[in-house]
Amino acid sequence: MQKILNKTIMLTIPLSITLTSFAHANPSQEAQAFAAQFKKEPLKPKLTAEDVLNKYAENKDNAKNTNVEITTINETPTPLNIYGEGIPTDYKYIPTENDIVTLEDEPVYDGPKYNFDWQGAPLASVFYLLGKISGSNILVVDSDDLNNVKVYATLKNVTLDEVVSYLTATYNLNWSNSNGTYRISKDEDTMLSSERFNVRYADKEKLINELKGLGIDEANIVANDQYSTITVTGNSYELTQAGRLIKSIDKPVSQCLIVAQLIETSHTKDLDVGFNYTMPSYMHNVDDPISHQNWGTKLTFGVTSQLNEAISKGKVMSRPVILTENGHEAKLFMGDSVPIPQQNTADGSTNITFDYQDIGSTLNIKPTIDKASGIVSLDIDTQIKNITKYIEQGGMQAPQIASREANTIAHLKSGQTFVIGGLMSKEDFDTISGIPLLRKLPLLGKLFEYHTKNKSNTEVFITITPYIINDDIPENLLPQIKKENQVLNELTSTTDNQENQQNLKKVN
Structure with a gap:
């Protein structure tokens, strides 16, 4: 033309x-x-x-x-x-x-x-x-x-x-x-302009990678974490595309409420063997005359030889609740940090340091939510550590730690419960008690000692229930979880009282 x-x-x-x-x-x-x-x-x-x-x-x-x-x-x-x-x-x-x-x-x-x-x-x-x-x-x-x-x-x-x-x-x-x-x-410089976009929810690093996928040079993308903004420099077409991309991505992220339960079932065998002494007791008032009428009172003792076997029922050890975003890993830890002695020898001298390890149950859960189907995919990594016995190490008692792990992926509906079981452990304990000084006597010291040997086979079950959280769900869901926790605490308290009463009966 x-x-x-x-x-x-x-x-x-x-x-x-x-x-x-x-x-x-x-x-x-x-x-x-x-x-x-x-x-x-x-x-x-x-x-x-x-x-x-x-x-x-x-x-x-x-x-x-x-x-x-x-x-x-x-x-x-x-x-x-x-x-x-x-x-x-x-x-x-x-x-x-x-x-x-x-x-x-x-x-x-x-x-x-x-x-x-x-x-x-x-x-x-x-x-x-x-x-x-x-x-x-x-x-x-x-x-x-x-x-x-x-x-x-x-x-x-x-x-x-x-x-x-x-x-x-x-x-x-x-x-x-x-x-x-x-x-x-043809002049590129006269066509470029800059525009600032507010970013409320999206991860800025991931958003920058998405903008680069549109052909925008990384040097023309500036993120400001303090003000939660991204500034893009480009022509009108690039700015229009960038604005539409940011608008489609920068939306509230779905959240997942995770309710976990740690249930422990123990099969125990207790063997109590030894001599249990009962010392005489004396009671006087401050104005009582000094007398020697109680002197020479015979030392009384009772010999206890008991073989107790008990199988305890399942007990809820803990029930943590955590809220996490879609695609973000949540970590739950239930236990203690135990010092582990370490010997270091240098220049002829020995130093003892302590390395702390987490002993207990650790849950790492990463949810992936499909809101259309209501399915939550859980990437679950669980680890249970416990002390099985103490061993002599450099004149110190060091704990021996047993570890049980399970890794799996589960696809659940919102509110559906998933169970991990079969985490078994065996524990042997030998507790020695007795009368101070007397139990240290050569040959005769054994007469003043009391041994308690305990063998325990423990199985741990973990239940996990995810809930997809929308704006209107927590108001109805959280009180329900709180009520369930209260019931479990009451049941746990009742079980503990029953066990304490049974232990008192054994001692008496």
């Missing part, structure tokens, strides 16, 4: 409007009638390209129920003269079902949709045509150079912004949109 601004020329390429349907007429018959009308018209002055475009824009505005504009620009080796009025004045475009654009997803750009077909059209003229069709202001810098670039493209169901972004990206151009005026140029 030749230059068409402020010049009257013979149109050297056919600029015609491809009309896909006519009201109440057969397409082939209407096409023949349309062509015949040109032949019957008397010769009139040649139309300029600007007149044709203006006529097309006028008919476009008068069309009814049109959400699709179809434009075809063809290039032919020989000039084509257009005579007559062009498009019949009584013509009304009625779109067919195939022509109507329906959007199933949220559009990337706002605005009317168009279909275009260019076959060798000059790039500068293409931008000029876009301005005429859309009614927008388009300023093209270096249009002479762009006239030497031919466009071959078919675009369907696209907005003006999409067409401009596709063309500029294809031919290494830059563009900006300021107050509805499009500016197209």
Whole structure:
């Protein structure tokens, strides 16, 4: 296409409007009638390209129920003269079902949709045509150079912004949109601008990686943790894409409330063997006379030989509750930090240091929430450590630690309970007690000692219940969990009292 601004020329390429349907007429018959009308018209002055475009824009505005504009620009080796009025004045475009654009997803750009077909059209003229069709202001810098670039493209169901972004990206151009005026140029620096976006929920590092995926240079992305913002520098297209991406990602993250229970079942065998002495007791008031009437009272003692076997019922040791975000790992620890002695020898001297280890139950849980199905995928890593016995080490008693681990992935519905079992351990304890000094006597010291040997087989069960948290759930869910905890505490307290009473009966 030749230059068409402020010049009257013979149109050297056919600029015609491809009309896909006519009201109440057969397409082939209407096409023949349309062509015949040109032949019957008397010769009139040649139309300029600007007149044709203006006529097309006028008919476009008068069309009814049109959400699709179809434009075809063809290039032919020989000039084509257009005579007559062009498009019949009584013509009304009625779109067919195939022509109507329906959007199933949220559009990337706002605005009317168009279909275009260019076959060798000059790039500068293409931008000029876009301005005429859309009614927008388009300023093209270096249009002479762009006239030497031919466009071959078919675009369907696209907005003006999409067409401009596709063309500029294809031919290494830059563009900006300021107050509805499009500016197209080869100069990149004059097209760049910066925009600051507030980020409330999304992880900024992950968001930067997403923005880089749009083709934005990392140097043009600046995150401010203090003010929770991300500043992006780019052209209008990049800033629009960045804004839409941040808006789609920066949303409240789903949360998961995890309720865990640690239940311990012990199968114990206690063996109490030895001599249990009962010392005489003396009680006097401060004003009692000194006498020796109680002197010489016989030492009484009772020999206790008992074999007790008990199998305790399951007992809830702890019931932690923790709230975590979707995709973030939550850690639960129930136990104590125990000092472990370590001997270090250097330069002939021995130093003892202590290394603290967590002894108890550790749960690492990472939830992945699918809100559509209500399924929570839990990546569970559990570890249980306990002291089995104490061994002599460098003149000190060092604990021997047993560890049990389980790793699994479970898919649960919100409120569904998952159980981990089979974490067994065996503990042997030998407790020695007796009368001070006397139990240290050679040979006879054994008569004043009391041994308690304990063998315990313990099995630990862990129950895990996830809840998908929405804004209205915690108000109803948390009181229920609090009530359940209160009931469990009462049951645990009752069980402890019963065990204490049984132990008192054993001693008596």
